[in-house]
Amino acid sequence: MVCRYEEDLKVMIEKVRKYTGSGNVADYIPALSKANPHDVAVAIFDGSDTCFSEGEYRKLFTLQSISKVLTLALALMDYGEEVVFNKVGMEPTGDPFNSIAKLESHIPSKPLNPMINAGALAVSSLIKGGTNEEKLARLLQFVRELSGNEKINFNKEVAKSEFETADLNRSLAYFMKQHHVLSGDVDELLDFYTKQCAIEVDCEDLAKIGYALAHHGEHPNDSYSIIPTEIARLVKTFMVTCGMYNASGEFAIRVGIPAKSGVSGGIVGAVPCGIGIGIYGPALDEKGNSVAGMKLLELLSTQYHLSIF
Known part of the structure; x- marks a missing residue:
């Protein structure tokens, strides 16, 4: 299997690299616009000592919306399901990840799920800690x-860039504060949220995070639980139903594994009781997913029969 992964990944990276030209980097966050749109990388972790990696896999990138998976797990560990799901729902949405539409049209005005920006803001407000520094230290x-x-650690330049251009997220937060989903200072919440999104990893880090989620929340190298099994199950379910923004339904059909993307071009995949996958490709499609990354996951799923369906 070692040789099979190594040879297959080389071929797959070259197959999907041509798709980078049809996407664009997330230039609405100025610091992210510096990424090379032609980068593509992948890492697979199967529980052995090293990852199988190809492409520009040593490049660092920020978690962005992938962090929503981790804050959800941490908030559930801090408060339990009743408190968390009193603030955020469990339903997919066909709207863009930063849309305010469903907040206006649903009563009560709580976000439909934790994987959209409004839902992630509500979840991030629950992370325990007396100060943002304490909350961030716990999350890190x-x-x-x-x-x-x-x-x-987190990338200070990206966090600052996001905070300074977070007008839409501020609008979402103020709307939810008006409807008592949130309380407290909005800019303080945005400070933590943008630093959360700016946590910096590479593909191999992502692959190991995916592996931990795939294996009931266990440490990637040692046999002890970081996330309780039931919380890991809940998180993976949200990854399937909502993890790829409003392309989640098509992704479930074409790829069929729990995954979460971010607008930096990262994607984490967690094959239940199987491999963890980390992908990077900053050229995005119109829905905010990595163009080459989506193609690459489709190839991986087909080649290795990874779909859970």
């Missing part, structure tokens, strides 16, 4: 433990 330690990488 959580990510470090899941990835097995103690060096992971």
